Amino acid sequence: MKKTLMVGLALLTLSPLVAMASCDSVKADITKKIVANGLPESGFKLDIVANDQADQAGGQVVGHCDNDKQKIVYSKTANGADDSTASPKTGTSQDSSAQ
Known part of the structure; x- marks a missing residue:
């Protein structure tokens, strides 16, 4: 009985440490x-x-x-913005050729 209680107490004590993910691993997963x-x-x-x-x-x-205690913030870089403006979904290249 004591052994089961000690194991349960140890798991309860260590569970917050397992729940805390390192910022680098969370950043890598999001990437x-x-x-x-x-x-x-x-x-x-x-x-x-x-x-x-x-x-x-x-x-x-x-x-x-x-x-x-820390947040991971996403922002587009200049390369990402340039790619989205050149996308045919914007219609700029298609509109100019149609006129």
């Missing part, structure tokens, strides 16, 4: 998901910032880490 959706790694940037500085980072918060 993989974004690249899997078709955006090249050169087209975006992920920054790890302190919780209170997330608003000044100039991007969208896409994750958190370090027991919610």
